[in-house]
Amino acid sequence: MPLVELSRVRRLLVCPRCRSELVAEPDALHCAARDCAYGRTGAFPMVGRWPVLVDFERSVMDRAVVPAEGAGRADSLPAPVRRLVKPPNRVAARNIDLLLRALPGPAPRLLVVGGATIGNGVRAAYRDPRVEVIAFDIVAGPLTQFVADAHQIPLPERSVDAVLVQAVLEHVLEPPTVVSEIHRVLKDDGLVYAETPFLQQVHAGAHDFGRYTVSGHRYLFRRFEELAAGAVAGPGTQLLWSVEHLVRGLTRSANAGRGARVLLCWLRALDRMVPPGFAEDDAAAVFFLGRKSEDAMTPAEIIRYYRGAQ
Structure with missing residues (x-):
């Protein structure tokens, strides 16, 4: 690794x-x-x-709270159940492959924001022998190399070739500030890959702050040239999230909700039947793969950018 x-x-x-x-x-x-x-x-x-x-x-971080190492609940489940609760993220895997192929030089440097553990579908970035991975998080973890707040990344300007920020921007108070920091630490023509929820229920409790449509996500990264963007998962996955949390609410039990998620995991297969425009309007999560640019998308351009089904 x-x-x-x-x-x-x-x-x-x-x-x-x-x-x-x-x-x-x-x-x-x-x-x-x-x-x-x-x-x-x-x-x-x-x-x-x-x-x-x-x-x-x-920062929202508390000086008196020592960052603790620990893995997520899903990682502690038996492998067959874990695959049902959290199946492989093929969209992330495809986009990470694109990112790795676009990285320049013999030893490109990849910064992982929220990198206490390996995200779903991005393991190839840790396996590529030519890529140097730097990972930080607000908590300690198996892969954390330093603890920091993404609103103030403690790295110099133009110090990394790529940034991976998966399932992080919903947990920061000011996503535009974090994206500005990502832009700052990237070298000229550096790459970013981001995934952020759109239609998902609250997770991580008090540390969950925001959601993005495909268009909103694109405008958040308006100082980047788009290489690829769209839905990570569509209406079937979004419905599965809703059913899980409905059962949680009715039973007052997170375990009951997870059980319903396992029983109804087949709903995800419906995503394959939904055209991209409809999927983007009802996505569970969205992604953006882009290249650093000094030109910014204008408000008029983001209106024309919409490619949903409405």
Whole structure:
């Protein structure tokens, strides 16, 4: 798995507040800029093996809460049940293949935002021997190399060749700020692949903030040239989400909802019968694959962009 060695990652890291270099201490880091609020000793603690590079005054993250390592509930299920609850994401797999083929050079650098674990359908990015993967999250995990808030990515400008941000933008307070940060850290002509929910119920509780249509998602990435975009999953999958949460509400039981999801997993197959325009209007989630650009899509262009069935 081509994760960049932590020692090499640390040499890339900068202060999330002012983007100055960092000074290493035995069990912490601090900003090299004396006039920065994080220029004091111990400003950025080490929690276990993870540097915590968060501007807590501007983040929903709590300094008093130690980021804990742990896997999601679905990952703890038996493999056959897990495939029914969360089947392979073929759309992501296809788009990651496109992204990998478009990456330049012998050792392109891929930044994974929300990379505590490997996302569904993106494993090929971790298997490509020529790709250097850097992964961060707001929690520690098996693949986390540093803890940070995506609103202030602690990396220099133009430092990575591609960014993967899968099922993350619904969990940030200001998605345009995060996308602006992605644009900043990408090299010229760098690539981004994003997946974000459209018609899905709340998940992750208090840390779930937003949803996007295909058009809204495209405008969020308006400073990128589109290579591909559309629905990750259509009305059948969206209906399955709704049935699961209806059963949860009626029974007051998350396990009952998951049981209904397993029993009705065949609803996903209906997605294949729905034309793309209808699928985009009723998608469970949407995706965007694009290349960094200095030209931005205009409001008039996003109106003309719509390609749904209405």
